[in-house]
Amino acid sequence: MKTPGESSSLTTRLVVAMAGPLLALALVLGLGGAWLIHGVVQRSGDRILAGSVGAIAETVALEDGELTLDLPPAAFGMLENSERDNVYYAIRHEGRLITGYPELAFPPEPPERDTVAFRDETFRGQPVRVAAVSRRIPRLKEPVVVQVAETLEARRALQARMVFGLALLEAALILGAALTARPALRWGLKPLARARASVEAKARAAPVELSPLPLASVPTELRPFVEAVNALLSRLEESTARMRRFTGDASHQMRTPLAVLRTHLALALREDATEQERHTALSEVRDATLSLERLLTQLLTLARAEERGALPALQRVDLNGLAAQVTADFVPQALRADVEVQFEGHEPELPIRADPVLVREVAGNLLDNAIRYHRRGGQVTVRVTSRDGAPWLEIEDDGPGIPREQRESVFQRFHRLPRDQSQSGSGLGLPIVRSLAQHMEAEVVLRDGTGGAGLTAAVRFQPWNER
CATH class of the missing domain: 3.30.450 (Beta-Lactamase)
Structure with a gap:
């Protein structure tokens, strides 16, 4: 029933x-x-x-x-x-x-x-x-x-007699329609059965086949449905590819910190290890754990950023106030790295069309990079400004900068400059920034700092227009 x-x-x-x-x-x-x-x-x-x-x-x-x-x-x-x-x-x-x-x-x-x-x-x-x-x-x-x-x-x-004959003809017509309706409908629905067979074949395939269904022989009435299925298959393919990329990246990038953990834990557990050797090993374990935690955090952030449709609707955000809060949050890290951080705000407030969580993540990643890869005694300036009617967030440092021929490559996943290989990091900060910015219809550019020294990472946001 x-x-x-x-x-x-x-x-x-x-x-x-x-x-x-x-x-x-x-x-x-x-x-x-x-x-x-x-x-x-x-x-x-x-x-x-x-x-x-x-x-x-x-x-x-x-x-x-x-x-x-x-x-x-x-x-x-x-x-x-x-x-x-x-x-x-x-x-x-x-x-x-x-x-x-x-x-x-x-x-x-x-x-x-x-x-x-x-x-x-x-x-x-x-x-x-x-x-x-x-x-x-x-x-x-x-x-x-x-x-x-x-x-x-x-x-x-x-x-x-004539009405009776008419009734007989109508009865024959209804009976004929009743007998032929189901076979005729089954014949008419054969394209739907073929589409179902195609989907079932993809489901039985190993690995699962997510290529689009062919549209050549699909009737006009069924085409919107098949196109919707193809769109779903495309999104599933993208999601599966992201999942494969995430697991591949995670397994590849976690191999080194895990190896460090195993090595130093084994050293700390040795019976003949001195107290100094155990202390050094545990310090290395702590650093590897922090590196692993940061790596996993950035991998998850990048995975969420690349997930289409998972982000909230854009709203009115005060770029000036939010950038000031992020700058204040990174002052302790800057003090530990002996880097001076300055903030140049915009008066009055500068409203943008964005998501506050994503803006905080973008500003935080750029500021973290500027501090992490800077020399001791360097200076970082966080600047909120408006040019040609567009609001900008600029993070400028007087460090070594990035060569112009490398500025597009640093937006690739896990790409790091040769000089930074000894520094802690994962090479995911700038890819996260670009992906999040694209969700907010923002643009990220890298250019020389003031006087040609250092680097300026600038993000152009969409202005908030009152409707």
């Missing part, structure tokens, strides 16, 4: 969706067909009735001042049928009955000359169809009115 909310098969849903309109259409066609059949039967019977009354009217004449009439057998013969309908007639002049059935009432309004008028009446307890015609006779002031009435059994029988 289906649980609430569980969807039925697509074929069943389409059959049910088609059944309602099809039955409604059959009902409309049946009612419309019955109305048309009634009209056709009525007009056919009226033509015969008009011929009969016309044939009788042609025989009316005036002889020796008296109206004469010769009822032709053909006038009533044409009204004969298998249902044996009764036929009545009446001929009147100036309201006076000449011949016929006196109970057949005079028409409420005399018909126009040579025009047959039809009406429905009840005669002797039976419904009848009456045809009346006025005939002008020379030397008579008033016309002669001829009426012929016929019961409706033949008309009803013919109409019933």
Whole structure:
């Protein structure tokens, strides 16, 4: 039994969706067909009735001042049928009955000359169809009115046969549609089955195949769905590639600090190790642990930065205030490294369109690099400024700088300058900065410091526009 909310098969849903309109259409066609059949039967019977009354009217004449009439057998013969309908007639002049059935009432309004008028009446307890015609006779002031009435059994029988035939045709149509609907829908849904088979084949493949589904033979109605699946496959491929890259990077970069940990732990555990050797080994273990912690933190930060759609919406951020907070947070590190840090703010505040957490991460990584790779006694300036309507965050140092030909390479993962190999670090700081900046539609550039000495790392943010 289906649980609430569980969807039925697509074929069943389409059959049910088609059944309602099809039955409604059959009902409309049946009612419309019955109305048309009634009209056709009525007009056919009226033509015969008009011929009969016309044939009788042609025989009316005036002889020796008296109206004469010769009822032709053909006038009533044409009204004969298998249902044996009764036929009545009446001929009147100036309201006076000449011949016929006196109970057949005079028409409420005399018909126009040579025009047959039809009406429905009840005669002797039976419904009848009456045809009346006025005939002008020379030397008579008033016309002669001829009426012929016929019961409706033949008309009803013919109409019933035609409606029954129409009902049989509609029933055959509905039955045929019911028998062919499912096979036709299955044939029409074959492209969907092929798409499902393609997805299942990718799921069974080892390793999992995430290439896009082919669009060449996909129908127009199914193309948006397949394109959406391809977009999902593309994102899964990117996510899988990031995961493989993360695990590969982590295993590669963690190998050295782990080796250091194993070596110095083994040294500290040696029974013949001196107290000084144990102290040195434990200091090295501490440094390796800190290096490993920083490496894992930066790897996770880079993985989150590269994850599309995982970041919050951009908002109004005071670049001046946030940069001042980050500068204050790094003062202890700068004091330990004997590096002077200065802050040059912007007045008034400088609002940008960004995310405060990401801006803090960008500023922190740039400031950490400036302090970490600087000489003792150096100087770092954190500057917030505005140029050409764009807000900038600049971190300038008077250290060795980065050669111009190397400034693009340092944005690659784990790339480090040859001179910095002895320094602690992972080579992930600038890649993290660029990735986070791109999420905020910001731009990171490296240029010479003031006077051509040192390096300035500058980030151009999007200004906040009040809407």
